[in-house]
Amino acid sequence: MSWTITSDDIHDLARGAAVLGTGGGGDPYIGALLAAQALAEHGDVTVATLDEVPADAVVLTVAMMGAPTVMVEKLPSLDEVVAPVHALGTHLGRPVTHIACAEVGGVNSTIPIAAAAALGLPLIDADGMGRAFPELQMVLPTLYGITASPLAFGDEKGNVGVLQTVDNSWTERIARVACVEMGCSVMISGFPMSGDQARAALVPGSLAHCIEIGRGITAARAEKADPVERTVALLGGRELFAGKVVDVERGTTAGFARGRARIEGADAAQAPSAMTLSFQNEHLIAEVDGRTLVTTPDLIIVLEHDSGLPITTEALRYGQRVRVISAPSDERWHSPEALALVGPEYFGYDRPAHRFDGTVDADLEETAA
Amino acid sequence: MSWTITSDDIHDLARGAAVLGTGGGGDPYIGALLAAQALAEHGDVTVATLDEVPADAVVLTVAMMGAPTVMVEKLPSLDEVVAPVHALGTHLGRPVTHIACAEVGGVNSTIPIAAAAALGLPLIDADGMGRAFPELQMVLPTLYGITASPLAFGDEKGNVGVLQTVDNSWTERIARVACVEMGCSVMISGFPMSGDQARAALVPGSLAHCIEIGRGITAARAEKADPVERTVALLGGRELFAGKVVDVERGTTAGFARGRARIEGADAAQAPSAMTLSFQNEHLIAEVDGRTLVTTPDLIIVLEHDSGLPITTEALRYGQRVRVISAPSDERWHSPEALALVGPEYFGYDRPAHRFDGTVDADLEETAA
Numbered sequence A, B: 001m002s003w004t005i006t007s008d009d010i011h012d013l014a015r016g017a018a019v020l021g022t023g024g025g026g027d028p029y030i031g032a033l034l035a036a037q038a039l040a041e042h043g044d045v046t047v048a049t050l051d052e053v054p055a056d057a058v059v060l061t062v063a064m065m066g067a068p069t070v071m072v073e074k075l076p077s078l079d080e081v082v083a084p085v086h087a088l089g090t091h092l093g094r095p096v097t098h099i100a101c102a103e104v105g106g107v108n109s110t111i112p113i114a115a116a117a118a119l120g121l122p123l124i125d126a127d128g129m130g131r132a133f134p135e136l137q138m139v140l141p142t143l144y145g146i147t148a149s150p151l152a153f154g155d156e157k158g159n160v161g162v163l164q165t166v167d168n169s170w171t172e173r174i175a176r177v178a179c180v181e182m183g184c185s186v187m188i189s190g191f192p193m194s195g196d197q198a199r200a201a202l203v204p205g206s207l208a209h210c211i212e213i214g215r216g217i218t219a220a221r222a223e224k225a226d227p228v229e230r231t232v233a234l235l236g237g238r239e240l241f242a243g244k245v246v247d248v249e250r251g252t253t254a255g256f257a258r259g260r261a262r263i264e265g266a267d268a269a270q271a272p273s274a275m276t277l278s279f280q281n282e283h284l285i286a287e288v289d290g291r292t293l294v295t296t297p298d299l300i301i302v303l304e305h306d307s308g309l310p311i312t313t314e315a316l317r318y319g320q321r322v323r324v325i326s327a328p329s330d331e332r333w334h335s336p337e338a339l340a341l342v343g344p345e346y347f348g349y350d351r352p353a354h355r356f357d358g359t360v361d362a363d364l365e366e367t368a369a
Helices: A007-020 A028-042 A078-092 A111-119 A168-181 A195-201 A206-222 A227-235 A336-342 A364-368 B007-020 B028-042 B078-092 B111-119 B168-181 B195-201 B206-222 B227-235 B336-342 B364-368
Strands: A003-005 A045-048 A059-066 A098-101 A123-127 A151-154 A160-164 A185-193 A238-253 A256-265 A274-280 A282-288 A291-295 A299-304 A321-327 B003-005 B045-048 B059-066 B098-101 B123-127 B151-154 B160-164 B185-193 B238-253 B256-265 B274-280 B282-288 B291-295 B299-304 B321-327
Touching: A003 A007, A007 A028, A007 A206, A007 A299, A028 A078, A028 A111, A045 A111, A059 A078, A059 A111, A059 A168, A059 A195, A078 A111, A078 A151, A078 A160, A078 A185, A098 A111, A098 A195, A111 A123, A123 A206, A151 A168, A160 A168, A168 A185, A168 B168, A185 A195, A206 A227, A227 A238, A227 A299, A227 A321, A238 A274, A238 A282, A238 A291, A282 A299, B003 B007, B007 B028, B007 B206, B007 B299, B028 B078, B028 B111, B045 B111, B059 B078, B059 B111, B059 B168, B059 B195, B078 B111, B078 B151, B078 B160, B078 B185, B098 B111, B098 B195, B111 B123, B123 B206, B151 B168, B160 B168, B168 B185, B185 B195, B206 B227, B227 B238, B227 B299, B227 B321, B238 B274, B238 B282, B282 B299
Parallel strands: A045 A123, A059 A098, A098 A123, B045 B123, B059 B098, B098 B123
Antiparallel strands: A003 A045, A059 A185, A151 A160, A151 A185, A160 B160, A238 A256, A238 A321, A256 A274, A274 A282, A282 A291, A299 A321, B003 B045, B059 B185, B151 B160, B151 B185, B238 B256, B238 B321, B256 B274, B274 B282, B282 B291, B299 B321
């Protein structure tokens, strides 16, 4: 049944999205500001659940593409948010009927709200990942043969482009270099889908889940309970490590925020003693004392030690006291095809996927051999 | 009055275009092969002179964009040549009526012939420069306020994009990074113009001029006359230097073939003793013993010493005996606005434009001061 997003929901939704965003997707506060402004100007947004989207709907995803380090300093205007949707609608020659989130993440869960408000269109309570990933083709729709293109991109200057590519990796490659040239951050709209395609390929209920997580953190703090434990319970995950951030290496290269963070155990006598997180916009690998604990596609999330507030990768800094938690991804991310798209090997780490609960997915190469 | 390009014209046209291409635009032999194939498959091409193009014509330029070093190894298929025209025609929502050349150059004077043949459209006897330049915005239409975008680009894999940008420099910037990502060579179609706009902005008669130059070289060789002198006379230019290529530095960087060539005088007692040519796809600066002789926008052309055949920048190599000639560009390239677009300063050389005849254009900064 459809429901409504009002300005009262935005803050919790953005906070929950930053949790599921696994460090990527930009600052939830900034994304919330933009969505709140859009709701104030254009009114509340109707949220349609996946089961009620008509089979012949024309669904487009809307997202910000780029390095989160830059995105947080280049918040788009509403005109900029809707420009790629208009360009793509014109290209398709059919009226767009629904907006959807490509991923869950601080900015990329709230920008589609702003787009839906400004366009007067319903938003679908779903997303393409159930988490955030750094590259455009890394969505479940890719596994369902849904093409990213035609995909439109646009910047704050008014430049717009529409791509029609031979596969979703080429959409990513061309849009990424354009994005870098246009200032490392652009608005995009793509993955045109029918209602039936959206129903099959998207992760249902993500927006409601974000609000639930955000409210959980708020409620736990009000009740003097542990917000981290509350979040772990809501995600069905577990806590991996607690400690202090002692080192962050970070670079904005090839349009991504790439780096590693080292977290030392709060207690010197604690064993294991240090965790290393490797990220490309999102956290990809969690290691403890050199041993792989959890990897993409499962969720690795850094929360502030006491408040339980999510910390994005670009906000990680020396001295923060944090807790690292992990949670299962959508099960579809563990198929061999999915692991080829988003598994550790794709990102250059020579190891199989380690799940949040300590089990290890079959090694793809060994399976093939 | 309209005329017809047949396969008999292609060879001379490509040779003349390689002369006017000032070292850029790719190997004329390769461009000629493609045009000849298109004429064989689709029949001769009608060439319309600028004065007979209807005021409400829909004119598109067609060109290959990229580093000539790569272009000569990645000759497009006819499908690839016409794909951006189809994409742009669909985007415009109006039938394209005429094809035009953006520049004169080995490949970029013959590829529009192939496009016109395959599309069954007339080609206009004109081009956007009267020579070749390395960047997309460097055409006279830019000076007339004609926008490069909507501009379509496409590659051999089937990827296509359509850009709509805020100015022609942004078309260049985004198309260039896409071109580099797509393999350093793409087909493009852009600069949509009416017949009236084309009449005002293009250089008239370029294709006929190319054929005239190509035939002049052929005829001089048959008559045992000097083909270099013949070409100099046809261009209204002068010979600058004769000697042997002793050094070529060359790199394919940021999508361009950039470098310098050093030519030593044939006679050791000769003074001046050495010429240096600096190029970015095309020859930009000719210096003798450290003194600037001629610069962009006037034409600097390298011809083989005895045969008078043009040598493109990517074909320059040690030991070639060459003669360097220069000729005036279209006079519109010498306005202050034009020099800001294509003068030596734009390319990073801190000097005013030196004309082919030894005179120097007013220094822009001094004029402004």
